[in-house]
Amino acid sequence: MTLLNVERIKLFSTRSPYWCLAAIAVASLGFATLFGLVENGEAALPYIFLRGVGLGMSIYMVLAALAITTEYRFGTIRNTFLGVPKRQAVLLAKTVLLALIGAVVGLVAALASYFLAKALAKNPPVPLELTTWDDWRQVVGYGAIFAIAAIIAVSVGTIVRQSAGAIAILLLWPLIIESLFTLIPTVGEKVGPWLPFAASDKIVAPTTGIANLFQPGGGPDAVQGLLVFAGTAVGLWLIALVLLQKRDA
Numbered sequence: 001m002t003l004l005n006v007e008r009i010k011l012f013s014t015r016s017p018y019w020c021l022a023a024i025a026v027a028s029l030g031f032a033t034l035f036g037l038v039e040n041g042e043a044a045l046p047y048i049f050l051r052g053v054g055l056g057m058s059i060y061m062v063l064a065a066l067a068i069t070t071e072y073r074f075g076t077i078r079n080t081f082l083g084v085p086k087r088q089a090v091l092l093a094k095t096v097l098l099a100l101i102g103a104v105v106g107l108v109a110a111l112a113s114y115f116l117a118k119a120l121a122k123n124p125p126v127p128l129e130l131t132t133w134d135d136w137r138q139v140v141g142y143g144a145i146f147a148i149a150a151i152i153a154v155s156v157g158t159i160v161r162q163s164a165g166a167i168a169i170l171l172l173w174p175l176i177i178e179s180l181f182t183l184i185p186t187v188g189e190k191v192g193p194w195l196p197f198a199a200s201d202k203i204v205a206p207t208t209g210i211a212n213l214f215q216p217g218g219g220p221d222a223v224q225g226l227l228v229f230a231g232t233a234v235g236l237w238l239i240a241l242v243l244l245q246k247r248d249a
Contacts, residue, residue, distance in 0.1 A: 027052045060150065
């Protein structure tokens with residue numbers, strides 16, 4: 001708990017976390033407001049208006065990566081390791097803290113966006129009610145996505161140790177690299193849906209009713225997508241731990 005508290009103090013000692021959290025709120029609520037108001041909410045489907053929360057995930061990954069790369073940039077990581085010689089404990093505490101915060105931020109952003117869109121949409125294409133597990137999963141699943149994305153971001157930041165490089169990897173990976181991979185003949189179509197961020201989208205994708213409008217056939221289901229995304233995070237974290245132990249601060 002002491003290490004977690006220390007990491008919390010370090011994280012919120014600068015303004016960047018507050019700006020990032022504000023940006024997440026703007027992106028999440030902005031999308032919900034837009035789709036809730038346009039044409040009386042006729043396009044207000046949860047999978048669509050919660051895309052703003054997905055954008056917020058990218059912002060949160062930047063925050064999580066900066067939590068470690070900033071320490072390398074200003075050399076404060078050396079003081080951290082002098083105070084806590086067990087480097088694995090430092091990395092674990094930072095990862096757990098950011099994952100927990102991410103879970104809360106993702107869950108709150110998704111719920112707030114959902115109920116905002118529900119309040120604004122006068123004529124939604126489907127009833128905006130959380131009555132089934134599929135309904136709940138499309139909303140609360142963002143808590144798990146944010147938490148796992150935070151682990152990936154901390155890991156990439158630890159491996160790269162440079163802010164610009166880590167941020168570039170985290171933003172280009174889901175937006176461009178995975179998209180380009182799907183263009184590879186034969187292989188791309190089969191493997192693409194199983195790539196980490198593509199698989200993570202299955203966690204919050206609808207599986208009934210309008211599912212075919214957004215999700216092509218094949219690929220993982222929600223549980224498999226969660227396992228692929230979480231497995232990627234664990235693998236990267238272990239690589240980051242090994243490199244952290246071997247390299248100089």
